[in-house]
Amino acid sequence: MAKKSIGPVRREFVPWENSDHPPFIEFRNVTKKFGEFVAVRNLSLKIYEKEFFALLGGSGCGKTTLMRMLAGFETPTSGQIFLDGQDLAGIPPYRRPSNMMFQSYALFPHMNVEKNIAFGLKQDSMPAQDIEARVSEMLRLTKLEQFAQRKPHQLSGGQRQRVALARSLAKRPKVLLLDEPLGALDRKLREETQFELMNLQEELEMTFLIVTHDQEEAMTVADRIAVMDKGELVQVATPAEIYEAPNSKFVADFIGDVNLIEAKVTEKSDAGTRLVSVVDGFVIDSEQETEAGLGETVWYAIRPEKVRIAQGRREEGQVNQIDGLVWDIAYLGDVSCIHSKVGEDDHDTIRATFANISRMVENPITWDDEVVLSFDRDAGVILKG
Template structure:
């Protein structure tokens, strides 16, 4: 029994930081070729039990090929894939503890919601008398009890998505693969369903691997994200780390909005640099740089628009201040975005929260303004 006023267990779920943790899924030097085309190039990756793992990247980057190899629909050209310590070579899809949920949902239109969920269980080795309890458990989990007797065409897109999810989870797979599962939903419903997915994944403890090209979706649902390009994983990390400390220009540019300023680095102290990016202007001061950069190296300074403030006068509380002219303004309701051109021609985007109702704009087109940001606000990238 816990002692009075004792703190609850707040252990962070991060098995990838534990050197003794055994991954559920292992990719080891996996390459997949289709003729002369290399879809996956020498990929090594670990995914852990109970993770909600996202494969994120543009169309054609190889993420769906990875998923199809996990499901058993494709075999690696080279390398090894393990699930639960077992080599998946020559293991057919129906003998893997894996289920896959497709973007189309693939529901049987002539069957009720109940019978769609029960379909796979009736063809499994589950005793018949246990099937109703399992189906009802899935209906409760996905909040579909009221719709059990309806056909797929009689329910909404979001409800059909939950039926497909319930059917996929009914056989209690170790691993559930989700291929763009929310792509058919409108934006608002997609955002609501993202949180439902997270809640269901946490309740079941099933490992989810989701394929998506939607950055916000991956950043919302995933415990870790793998950013892919041309069959190669560029970075694997938690959503905050991917966003705040990208390891390359590609990742910084792919995830969210970012300003990329090319320049030359000069060391000014421990973990501190100045980035010269144009003649006749002050260099960008950077601290808390996590990696060593060679003197005079060509680098890219990456800073998110929300890290930059727009002011009429030079900001005294910011290490960096740049003067420029407003070229464009975007009003998004909760945010206003300013495109500011610096004297050297560099365009910088700054995003400001509209904390109060706007009766008139503080700044307008062609205004001269100052942009300010802290020395720790951006990252220096050499790749």
């Protein structure tokens, strides 16, 4: 029986849960070397039709190289890449059923918006009447009708980004490749454009593949995310699974904020696992089972929003409670983040975040307060490394 995804998915159709469903894009044992440097290492990945898929990772992790190999701008050292069942080996970029939108947008400065969008269609010798209809459709989809006669220098950054998007979509590729497409936009405009991209992808029912280093962007737009590190896939899953059930300390630390508590396994049973923190010796009772053996060191990963904080000290004999001393406070408007010192070392801190629901708070927690931090049995994840 197929595994059900953790958290919400934007579509009822989730082909990655069906092993019999053929992939639309497939990387098979792909390796790419630049001299002695291995940019992508023996990587295999399946992406499905109509999926909005994100490649996420830090600089140098191999995500852009992977996309460039799919686009045809780089050639794999070994392995195969398939698109809609076709082996792409030897097919030049301009003959591949894909289009790539670059971070720089690369618009023609001497052409207006309409002509920029029509350029690729004219290169393909499409009839003039069809070009006019397609350009009109792209202008409508990207909400650029009123800017059709303007040149790139007369547009805002967000408008130029939409022109580049319209030009990339005009040829109706089987897959649209987006290389850090929103990096040049300010935060508010970037957030608005993320939702525009999602709506556009759903309306066109097209496969989108985005490369980004922005975790929030990947979590917002993608159906699934592939987290990469040093040319390898670390975890491929839905945004909720990546966040709530990371498969390693690296993923837990890379995605969002997290408390990583070093601990040792002291008890194991069908009901879960009991740990003792290396710092302060507090007891963690988790409903999760672990492959780690008794006495083995593990990491307990818990997100700050799952940690409760209150003034006072922990009750004797209680589990999942930690004594702390408020070390720092960050007021972020919608939420507050409190760092509490739980050990002798200044780095031994645990973060707790909570929503600022009311405008006025009586007896707020402040610096140097003694506090008790607590959490539920299902709040965190036990990771081996």
